[in-house]
Amino acid sequence: MMRNFIYKTLNLFSPIFNRIYKNRLRVLAYHDIVDQNQFEKQIQYLKTQFNIINIEDLKEHLFKKKQLPKSSVLITFDDGDFSVLKYGLPILKKNKVPTCLFVITNLINSQKPFWWDEIREYLGNDDGNKKVKEVKSWPNIKRENYLKELRNNSDKPNKIVSQLTFSDLVELKTGGVFIANHSHTHPMLDMSSEYEIQNEFEESKSLFKKWNLNGFDVFAYPNGNFDKNSELLLERNQIKLAFLFDHKINKKNVNPLRISRIRVNSDTVINEFKVKTSGIHSFIASHIRSLN
Numbered sequence: 001m002m003r004n005f006i007y008k009t010l011n012l013f014s015p016i017f018n019r020i021y022k023n024r025l026r027v028l029a030y031h032d033i034v035d036q037n038q039f040e041k042q043i044q045y046l047k048t049q050f051n052i053i054n055i056e057d058l059k060e061h062l063f064k065k066k067q068l069p070k071s072s073v074l075i076t077f078d079d080g081d082f083s084v085l086k087y088g089l090p091i092l093k094k095n096k097v098p099t100c101l102f103v104i105t106n107l108i109n110s111q112k113p114f115w116w117d118e119i120r121e122y123l124g125n126d127d128g129n130k131k132v133k134e135v136k137s138w139p140n141i142k143r144e145n146y147l148k149e150l151r152n153n154s155d156k157p158n159k160i161v162s163q164l165t166f167s168d169l170v171e172l173k174t175g176g177v178f179i180a181n182h183s184h185t186h187p188m189l190d191m192s193s194e195y196e197i198q199n200e201f202e203e204s205k206s207l208f209k210k211w212n213l214n215g216f217d218v219f220a221y222p223n224g225n226f227d228k229n230s231e232l233l234l235e236r237n238q239i240k241l242a243f244l245f246d247h248k249i250n251k252k253n254v255n256p257l258r259i260s261r262i263r264v265n266s267d268t269v270i271n272e273f274k275v276k277t278s279g280i281h282s283f284i285a286s287h288i289r290s291l292n
């Protein structure tokens with residue numbers, strides 16, 4: 001209730017921020033589609049309020065200095081959840097809206113769960129959520145060993161889920177979804193060794209090549225975690241665009257390897273969605289931080 005009231009009030013300022021930030025690129029980061037109706041309302045709002053661009057438009061802007069249209073927004077999805085195909089694609093096609101999907105190459109054509117869901121499955125939701133948070137701050141090798149132990153020591157059968165197949169990727173691509181790179185196994189890059197990161201890129205690169213997809217060089221940092229070292233490795237592997245997960249609208253000059261994204265969910269109610277996409281959020285957050 002309180003949350004709805006706050007967003008309803010904040011939403012009075014959305015038109016102002018939409019205007020102030022009309023020259024700032026907005027990139028939205030979704031994960032799965034849990035509410036198809038709400039998602040369609042969001043897409044229709046974006047179509048009336050913004051110019052929805054695709055990855056090629058962004059590349060031309062960043063590398064060929066071509067101007068973006070006013071009030072540009074790019075829509076992205078992380079992790080390659082099956083629901084994006086099942087519930088998202090029909091809406092995107094119907095509304096003729098381009099998007100970008102960041103896939104974890106190791107999971108394509110598999111029935112393997114996301115590793116964070118696996119932890120929740122074994123530990124239950126409450127303990128699982130805490131553990132997922134904790135594990136994200138561990139060195140990558142410790143995280144991998146922990147997952148192996150969980151699988152080996154549990155009586156439960158390994159969780160099986162629907163992951164996207166290669167032919168699903170083709171269907172998505174045909175429907176206007178640019179298939180991009182979210183690493184091979186979704187480790188935290190700032191918690192991984194140089195060897196591990198290099199391996200992630202080599203594995204995903206060979207699969208993008210095998211599948212004849214050209215999105216290897218468009219990358220979203222798993223969990224948004226990055227540091228100087230991982231950025232150097234991105235450059236060494238010819239990654240051209242890299243996306244963060246920092247809940248911010250972009251500055252006027254966009255650094256191609258540090259593109260900000262605003263987190264949204266398919267079930268975010270429309271007032272809250274309007275507020276978040278306006279950029280108020282990132283304005284308020286930066287001012288709260290500077291007060292601290």
Ligand SMILES: [Zn+2]
Nearest residue numbers: 078079222223
């Ligand atoms: Zn992710």
